[in-house]
Amino acid sequence: MKAVIxxxxxxNRMGSEIHKSxxxxxxxxxxxxxxxxxxxxxxxxxxxxxxxxxxxxxERYLPSRISYVDDPVCTGPTDAVYYARDFVANExxxxxxxxxxxxxxxxxxRLAKRAHFTITSIRIPESRGLAKVIKDAAGNxxxxxRGYHTNCYIHSGYSLVNQKFLGVIPRTQTETQGTExxxxxxxxxxxxxxxxxxDLQIDWWKHFTNREDLIG
Numbered sequence: 724m725k726a727v728i729x730x731x732x733x734x735n736r737m738g739s740e741i742h743k744s745x746x747x748x749x750x751x752x753x754x755x756x757x758x759x760x761x762x763x764x765x766x767x768x769x770x771x772x773x774x775x776x777x778x779x780x781x782e783r784y785l786p787s788r789i790s791y792v793d794d795p796v797c798t799g800p801t802d803a804v805y806y807a808r809d810f811v812a813n814e815x816x817x818x819x820x821x822x823x824x825x826x827x828x829x830x831x832x833r834l835a836k837r838a839h840f841t842i843t844s845i846r847i848p849e850s851r852g853l854a855k856v857i858k859d860a861a862g863n864x865x866x867x868x869r870g871y872h873t874n875c876y877i878h879s880g881y882s883l884v885n886q887k888f889l890g891v892i893p894r895t896q897t898e899t900q901g902t903e904x905x906x907x908x909x910x911x912x913x914x915x916x917x918x919x920x921x922d923l924q925i926d927w928w929k930h931f932t933n934r935e936d937l938i939g
Contacts, residue, residue: 724835725768725814726761727792727807729800729906730754730781730822742777744822745784748929748937752784756825756929761818763828764835770810771822772803801904804884805892814886816840819906821880825929834883834923841883841921842867842910844876845928853877854907856922864920867907878907879928888913 730744744754751759754771761769770790773781778791792807804819811817818835820826826843834843842864844856854867856876867878888909894916895909914920931937 724766724817725770725811726766726818726820727804727811728754728757728769728771728820728822729803730771731774731777731794731797731803742773742780742822743931744771745781746931746937748931753825753931754781754785754822757820757822758786758789760826760828760831761820764832766818766831766835770807772807799904800906801892801895801909804906804909805889808889811886811889816883816885819882819884821930823931824880826879826881826925827927830923830925830927831881834881837883837921837923839883839921840885840888840913840918841923843879843881843923843925845879845925846874846876849873850875850877854905858922862922864910864922865914867910869905869907876922876924878910879925880906880930882906882910887918891916891918 745752770792771781772792772794774797775793775795792810794803794806850872854869854877855872856864856878857866857868859865891913892909895904895912
């Protein structure tokens with residue numbers, strides 16, 4: 724199985740000019756923690772989607788076996804996945820993850836073993852700007868709602884997606900409040916077009932949004 728890691732974001736809010744996924748956490752770059760978790764789940768064919776021209780920066784820090792995909796416009800995670808379509812062209816399912824979020828290898832392994840389009844979710848006490856996972860009585864995801872929520876399950880940023888999802892992306896509209904296409908917008912589009920998405924709940928992640936997250 725292949726994995727596509729979205730790593731085009733900078734870390735301006737964290738007080739650094741370096742890419743967020745290249746910041747150090749517990750003695751290693753965040754991106755290397757991500758790679759280690761994938762490798763421990765026996766996923767070795769990994770591509771990082773990075774801003775066009777930034778491949779050399781990542782090559783300084785990441786293993787030589789990592790592949791790279793250029794994102795020429797950086798309009799958000801949705802388009803970044805689409806730019807990786809050639810890398811995953813022969814895959815029925817592949818994992819999409821975020822370069823600033825670490826999951827346990829056992830949870831990635833559970834995700835990789837699923838036979839259906841699946842997102843992972845985690846319960847958090849407060850969500851600002853993350854996407855709440857809303858499910859029906861059968862347990863299928865009916866929508867992902869970005870915004871402010873409390874005590875809810877939110878999308879962790881890791882999913883097992885299929886080729887149909889890539890076909891949905893060109894029809895996904897940009898959010899009205901900006902130019903960025905969040906991954907959840909494309910997931911909602913997929914659901915609206917009749918796609919079924921399941922949910923795999925996890926109980927740990929490490930998501931980096933500010934300097935304090937790099938401590939501990």
